[in-house]
Amino acid sequence: MSIATAPAISPMDIRTFHERMGRVYHQPIRVRSFTNKRFTVNFRVPLDQLRRVVPDAIELDEIRDTGYGMFGMCACDFWVNRLGWLPIPPVRNNDMLCRVSTKIRKGPNLYRAYYTLRSDSSSKFLGFFGRRFSHFRKHTSSFERVDDGAQYVLRCDADDPLCQGELRAVMASVSKQVPATTAFRDVQEATEFVFNLDGSCGYSYERNMLSFQKIDYPTWDMYFCHECEYKFPLVEYVSETFGLDLEFDCVLFMQNTPQTWGSSWLYRNRM
Secondary structure, three states, X not given: OEOOOXXXXXXXXXXXXXXXXXXXXXXXXXXXXEEEEEEEEEEEEEHHHHHHHOOOOOEEOXXXXXXXXXXXXXXXXEEEEEEOOEEEEEEEEEEEEEEEEEEEEXXXXXXXXXXXXXXXXOOHHHHHHHHHOOOOOEEEOEEEEEEOOOEEEEEEEOOOHHHOEEEEEEHHHEEOOOOOOOOOOOHHHHHHHHOOXXXXXXXXXXXXXXXXXXXXXXXXXXXXXXXXXEEOHHHHHHHHXXXXXXXXEXXXXXXXXXXXXXXXXXXXXXX
């Protein structure tokens, strides 16, 4: 899939866009979760174009030596069952998250991490605290989910029309078979690039500070989804506003997966 381009915008406009997406701050505690299902819609973007939507302090991750990076949207639902060392009654949450595949420096180390432009959650609890204490630019939004075994549908009704979205996937189309659209040789290579990361990251324009969060991942059992329809106004807006030639790559699917998000603190890299 290719979306028409528009002229790139100025650095001040980039800052305004990121601030519209939400706040970046510390996350003082670890969060453990269990994902029911996650679909990630991935688009290839030339690196020089993708550079326009990511702060200069964040580096881009290249798909092999193709000259392309990855821009995507996750649609998922999960339970949070532990905050720090404290077990809690499971908090069910639906989520849509817009992400870029990046790298971030912290001291002498370079980490592979995804950078979040925006995240919407159905849980008022997670939305409230995530908006104030994370780098995910989180908001609380209304969701509708259908998960009947034949199809998976997730709709987000965000207050900001730009951040509404819908994904509809046919479960019978999930397989390891490689789609003709993807730049990856197989599902293992796709998994390695998109999900086998060191963690997630963020950047605060207000404070001129970075954030890196280590994530404890499982051994992924990843699949391609071959029949998936979606509408993401935010993806269309970013493409048109920043002049990105998006090419649809693939939809990746996983389910029944535990993860632990570590604590994170804003910092200035001095290397």
